[in-house]
Amino acid sequence: MEFRHLKYFVTVAQLRHFTKAAEQLGIAQPPLSQQIKKLEHELGVDLFKRLSRGVELTRAGEVFLKDAESILADAQRAEARVRQVARGESTQVNIGFATSTSTCIPVLEKMASIQSNGIHFNTAEMPMPELVAQLKNKQQDLAIMRVPCYASEPFERKRLLDDPFVAVIPAHHPLARFKSIQLHHLKEQKLLLFPRETGPALYDALSALLGDAGIRLQPQFASPQLRTTIAMAQAGFGIAIVPYSLAEHLDDSAVIVSIEGMTLTSQIVVAWQASNLNAQALNVVAKLSAISAGETR
Template sequence: MEFRYLKYFVAVAQTRHFTRAAEQLGIAQPPLSQQIKKLEHELGVDLFKRLSRGVELTKAGEVFYTDAMSLLADAERAMAKVRQIARGENTEVKIGFATSTSTSIQVLEKMGALQNEGVNLKTAELPMSELAEQLKNKQLDIAIMRLPCYASESFERLTLFDDPFVAVIPTGHPLAQFKRIQMKQLREQRILLFPRETGPALFDGMNTLFADAGIRLEPQFSAPQLRTTIAMAQAGLGIAIVPYSLAEHLDDSAVVASIEDIPLISRIVVAWEASNLNRQMLKVVAKISKTDG
């Protein structure tokens, strides 16, 4: 299939008229009609119903129109990237995600807003310490990080959204009947946490929080990551205290309860090294920090 066929087809589909489409394309009407017939012959279907005053898309034509628009948009983005490279502009932006941020609906929506920006995104999911190291060494341009985080303090940062802590409670647990709980209700409960090396600042904040509330932690019930504590809660091993975005996809094996008096706040930020002068990177930062999540 010749690429120009797609342009011809889209022009006729949008104008609903061969003559008007030909004028728009800057070609004569008879050759345009012939090219559309060749396209239909190649596909083995009629794309248009020929009427006395114009044309209408057939069912097959409606389906093909959606795909044709997508293909043309992809081609336009590819050409824009080539032109940027020819002008000496770097179109690649390397983005790293902390493990606890990569499945957040709000984060994914913000990434989706970059699809039509002509930016070549390279992504990776890494532990927080490695994420900070690669950002510092400019192996990454941008990091989506979770605060509190000691390793992020030397970077430029913009807040994307606050992510409050909630309790993930096994369905059969006595506290599962409550939509809202208080810290005192967690006393004498088995609280699932992760090792300090996974996220020192977050661990320290939660550890202090639990100690002040009189909640005892049992090290033997730790998990390697925040997300793993949720799986353990779903299996009935205890209660996980996690940011809400990690509990967005739960099934009925556990319930989510807000914690009314919890003073600790988790925050999702975009971070970058101040000396990184990648112009595309700065455009991406501006775009995702302004996008509603």
């Protein structure tokens, strides 16, 4: 079966007339009729009922029309994508999320607002070391990550969201009755923090700020990941210090309390390799940046 036969068949089926179809296709009517007969012979069925004033689809023709139209539409989309790729305008953008950012609703909402413009996201979630490696190797066009981050320094970056640190306090804890606390309230408390290897720059900045306030971290209260500190706080192990976006959907086993004097803010950024010339990925960066800039005005 030749591709042109599908096009001929669909045109005749839509116009219900060989002569009109031939005019639209730019060919003579007799060769068109011969090609349709050849297609029918190949399929072993009649696709049309030949009438004095045109044609009608047989039952087999009606079934075949749906598939033929679908095949032609897929071919047109494939051709459009190939041409976009040739112009550096691929519609697919590979985006990797650092583990602590993949459930950040404001960032996901920003992405959803631009996906309807013909952009298709292929997303993945992974630990920061793997994400950085894939971004360097151009396996990911873009990465959503937190800063400060030593590993992100070689990349181009745009800020998407400021994510302030808060305290997640077990509901039965005496400090849980306050809407905000000061840093000195955290002295002598069991503070739950992610391990340094999870985010060295963020850990160093946070531990330095707490250290200046006279708060010393106890390594036995470290958790495997940022998210795990919240679960540990809910279970009553201590007070978790985490970015707000990770804690905004708590149940009543713990409360979120703001920290006065907490000058450190985790930023969620979109990062990319400077040598990555994927035009569609850079278009996504521009759109995300414009949305974020508009929100801060």
